[in-house]
Amino acid sequence: MNMVAFESSRAATIKSSPSMAVSLAAKAMRAEGEHVVDLSLGEPDFDTPVHVVEAAADAMKRGITRYTAPDGLPELREAIVAKFRRENDLDYAMDEISIGNGAKQILFNAFLGTLEPGDEVIVPAPYWVSYTDIVILHGGTPKIVACGVEDAFKITPERLEAAITPRSRWFLFNSPSNPTGAIYTADELKAIGEVLARHPHVAIMSDEIYEHIVCADIPFTSFANACPELRDRTLIINGVSKAYAMTGWRLGYAAGPKDLTKVLNKMQSQSTTCPSSITQVAAAAALNGPQDFVAKAVAEYKARGELVTQGFSAIPGLEVRAPEGAFYLFPKCAAYIGKTAPDGRKIENDTALASYLLTEGKIATVPGAAFGVEPYIRLSFATSRENLAMAIERTADALAKLR
C-alpha cells in the first residue's frame, strides 16, 4: 500500500476545473457510443487561421526553436504594443508587457508574484471558474460579490465600495464576461474607477480576453481607456486563444506598469521560462496579420447567440438575458430546482440539473455553482448551429419531463 500522501495542504485547497470535468464526462459518454451535444467548453470551433499556422511552420524552419527571454521575443512584444496602440489607443512600452502560456498563466504569475497570505481579491460572481481557485492557491482570499441576472450580471459601484477592506489587494473582473456574456459600458467602468480611485491600495486586473467577441451594439471598452488615471495600478490581461481560435497554442499577454510586469516576468522565468518560441511567432502573426478571420468568426457567434437566445428563452421556466459578447448563454433555472426526474432523482440544485441534462438529454452544460452563483446553467455556443438547434430541442424535452 502506498503510504505517501502526495497532495499538499495547499493543493488540497482547490479543485480541478469543473468545465473541463464536464467536457471529459461528455467525451467518456461519446466513447460509449452516446451522441452528446457538448456545450461545456469555451473553445472556438474554428481552425486557427492558415497564415498563423504557416508563420509557425516557417518559424520552425528558420530555427526559432530555442528558449526566449521570459518576456518573449521582441517581435511578439512589438506586436502586442502595436495591438494596444491600434485597437485600444493605449500606449505601453516594451517593458510594460508580459507574456505567459495562456492568459491563465498570466493570472498565476500575477497572483503568485503579488499576494500575501490573506490578501483579498474582489471578484464579481458569476466569475470565470478558475479565478477563485487561482487566488486561493496563491494564499489569497476571494471576496465574492454576487451579481445575478437581476443585476444584469454586473457589479455596481456601491457593491464594490462595500466589498473593499484594508486587506483588498486586487479587483479582478472580466468583460465581455465568461460565463454571462455581459459587457461593461464605458460609463459603468468609469463609475467603478471612481470608487477604486478612492482606495489607492487596490490594484485592478481587467481580463479582456473576449474583447473582440462582441455581439450587441455595445462597443468594447478597455478598463485602461475608461480609467486612464488608474493606469499605474491596472493590469490588462488578454490573449490569442479566443479571438484567433488558438486555445491549444497557449499564449496570453498582459500590459501594466513596469514594476508589476517585472514581477510577472520573474515568475515566468522560474516556471515555464517562456511560452513556446513557435507559438510566440504564431501569435505575432495573428496580431499583426489580416483580421478578417475575427470579423467572420464574430458574425457567426452573433448569429448563434441570437439562435440560442431565442431558443432557450422559449423554454418555459428559463430566465435568459441575451449575451452582449463572448459565446455563452447563462440562463437562470430556478423554476426547475426542487423538481423530480422520471427516474425519481431529485433536482436539488443546478449541479443536479446539469447532471440530469447530461444523462437524460445528452447535453453537456456547466452548472452555475462552478461560477459562484446558483441556480444557473452555462451553455457555450462556440459550436455549430445544427448542434445548438439540437441542444435547444433536447433541453426543452428533458426539462419538460421534470415534475
Ligand SMILES: Cc1ncc(COP(=O)(O)O)c(C=O)c1O
Ligand atoms: C475569462 C477567461 N479568462 C482567461 C481564460 C484563459 O485563456 P487562455 O487560453 O489564454 O489561458 C479563459 C478561458 O476560458 C476565460 O474564459
